[in-house]
Amino acid sequence: MHPNATVLLHPDFRTGTIDRRLFGSFVEHLGRAVYTGIYEPEHATADEHGFRRDVADLTRELGVTMVRYPGGNFVSNYVWEDGVGPVEERKPFIDLAWRTVEPNLVGTDEFLQWAEREGIEPMMAVNLGTRGVAAAAALVEYCNGVAGSRWADLRIANGREEPYGVRLWCLGNEMDGPWQIGHKDAHEYGKLAAEAGKAMKLVDPSIELVVCGSSSMQMETFGEWEQTVLSYTYDLVDHISMHAYYEELDGDRASFLGSATGMDRFIRRVVASADAVGARKRSDKQITISFDEWNVWYLESRFPGETNLPLQHQPARIIEDVYSGLDAVVLGDLMVTLLNHADRVPVACLAQLVNVIAPIMTEPGGPAWKQPTFHPFAATARLAQGDVLDVRVQTPTITTTRHGDVPAVTAAVTWAGERESGELGVFLVNRTAEPVEVELRHPGVALTLGGGVEVTADHEPAVHGPEHAAQIEAEHVATLDAAPVTASAPGTTTVRLAPESWTALSGTATLT
Numbered sequence: 346m347h348p349n350a351t352v353l354l355h356p357d358f359r360t361g362t363i364d365r366r367l368f369g370s371f372v373e374h375l376g377r378a379v380y381t382g383i384y385e386p387e388h389a390t391a392d393e394h395g396f397r398r399d400v401a402d403l404t405r406e407l408g409v410t411m412v413r414y415p416g417g418n419f420v421s422n423y424v425w426e427d428g429v430g431p432v433e434e435r436k437p438f439i440d441l442a443w444r445t446v447e448p449n450l451v452g453t454d455e456f457l458q459w460a461e462r463e464g465i466e467p468m469m470a471v472n473l474g475t476r477g478v479a480a481a482a483a484l485v486e487y488c489n490g491v492a493g494s495r496w497a498d499l500r501i502a503n504g505r506e507e508p509y510g511v512r513l514w515c516l517g518n519e520m521d522g523p524w525q526i527g528h529k530d531a532h533e534y535g536k537l538a539a540e541a542g543k544a545m546k547l548v549d550p551s552i553e554l555v556v557c558g559s560s561s562m563q564m565e566t567f568g569e570w571e572q573t574v575l576s577y578t579y580d581l582v583d584h585i586s587m588h589a590y591y592e593e594l595d596g597d598r599a600s601f602l603g604s605a606t607g608m609d610r611f612i613r614r615v616v617a618s619a620d621a622v623g624a625r626k627r628s629d630k631q632i633t634i635s636f637d638e639w640n641v642w643y644l645e646s647r648f649p650g651e652t653n654l655p656l657q658h659q660p661a662r663i664i665e666d667v668y669s670g671l672d673a674v675v676l677g678d679l680m681v682t683l684l685n686h687a688d689r690v691p692v693a694c695l696a697q698l699v700n701v702i703a704p705i706m707t708e709p710g711g712p713a714w715k716q717p718t719f720h721p722f723a724a725t726a727r728l729a730q731g732d733v734l735d736v737r738v739q740t741p742t743i744t745t746t747r748h749g750d751v752p753a754v755t756a757a758v759t760w761a762g763e764r765e766s767g768e769l770g771v772f773l774v775n776r777t778a779e780p781v782e783v784e785l786r787h788p789g790v791a792l793t794l795g796g797g798v799e800v801t802a803d804h805e806p807a808v809h810g811p812e813h814a815a816q817i818e819a820e821h822v823a824t825l826d827a828a829p830v831t832a833s834a835p836g837t838t839t840v841r842l843a844p845e846s847w848t849a850l851s852g853t854a855t856l857t
């Protein structure tokens with residue numbers, strides 16, 4: 346059979362090395378992400394610190410390397426000092442972002458110590474909505490300072506001698522969004538971010554800074570925002586943030602399946618905006634991207650609308666989206682795009698980790714389980730190692746309403762090892778409703794594919810609960826003991842992809 350698509354690869358052609366922070370996630374004080382998510386002292390599996398062991402174990406299995414905290418929209422009205430010190434003296438406050446009473450039982454120390462115990466790198470955000478330079482610099486000192494100064498000594502008095510050494514810091518969150526508490530225009534925010542970032546780096550010069558980019562590519566200020574903000578902060582910051590959520594709208598399945606092409610274009614545009622500022626400055630520095638919120642999120646149809654939220658107490662069920670096999674295929678494809686931008690995207694966070702638009706769900710006092718989207722994330726975090734190869738994909742296109750013409754087949758290939766031999770990760774997506782044959786062309790390379798994971802899309806709406814998730818897993822997530830190879834010859838290996846599917850395969854390769 347004639348192949349429908351070809352993927353040309355060679356270890357001499359590489360896009361970049363995968364930064365392990367690409368497999369980050371996000372825990373916000375929003376809904377049940379913290380309370381009855383990662384933290385539930387009354388739960389049967391809770392450890393001595395009150396954190397759920399079952400959730401931590403699933404987090405490990407998911408392969409999450411880094412977690413962003415404490416927000417999100419929440420951070421823009423958060424007073425971090427209220428969340429440290431003796432728990433019995435902490436006072437609740439009304440979080441204005443999600444109109445939920447925050448009990449302050451979990452704060453900076455509890456989170457950072459949880460992350461440390463679980464072997465997860467923390468990524469912290471400072472409040473540039475209702476607060477500013479002093480509070481941001483104080484938090485860096487609280488986390489990373491050594492004995493002998495006010496905020497570091499407060500941490501020590503609170504029982505933590507060793508600095509946490511938090512490396513990655515967000516200068517606020519989505520400051521371009523009118524919904525943000527303390528929302529600012531690009532000039533106001535750019536100036537504040539530059540001053541806050543300057544102070545934070547004076548406290549600890551080893552930190553990396555993320556300046557806020559746009560909340561989505563649909564924002565009216567997109568492009569202009571990036572350039573203005575970077576004009577104030579280019580020499581100071583390391584990364585600019587991107588946020589994007591995708592959903593199936595009006596039953597437009599083709600556009601939804603093409604979401605990762607939308608993400609690809611978004612990344613290219615932000616890179617172009619950042620590089621334009623660099624060019625004007627005649628700078629050799631390159632700003633990289635922190636894609637610190639990405640996921641499938643049924644914003645349009647299921648999001649209650651931030652301004653009309655009723656005031657809630659914990660546990661508060663907010664945006665607990667339920668995912669389908671189709672969502673899992675799209676999520677896997679979004680990871681293909683992230684991998685293919687490994688040269689400019691070192692940091693990414695699946696938003697979020699547990700209960701809130703999340704791969705892991707829980708019931709208070711009950712089980713924790715995997716949503717379908719868990720599987721492509723976990724398989725990619727496991728199989729994508731080393732470098733991303735600069736592959737050439739030839740594929741027919743599909744015409745979509747939202748993204749125009751998009752590739753029918755997408756691919757990413759990773760190579761861990763020397764030039765002469767390596768371990769491969771092969772990630773392939775078939776966005777069409779028919780099976781396709783994909784010919785891997787690997788001239789001069791002997792390649793043996795092994796097993797992996799295949800996720801196929803479904804047509805049923807997802808239903809909440811562990812039983813339904815287990816049923817989708819049984820029907821739409823397959824562990825492959827062997828690759829679906831249909832033909833092979835020296836220099837070519839053909840695999841067959843199921844309709845509307847995401848496939849990840851392991852492999853080994855040596856130069857011949």
Ligand SMILES: O=[N+]([O-])c1ccc(O[C@@H]2O[C@@H](CO)[C@H](O)[C@H]2O)cc1
Binds near residue numbers: 417524560561644697
């Ligand atoms: O497109 N929108 O309407 C939209 C609305 C809210 C929004 O908030 C972001 O997503 C929330 C959930 O991860 C985070 O707290 C925040 O940073 C992100 C996008």
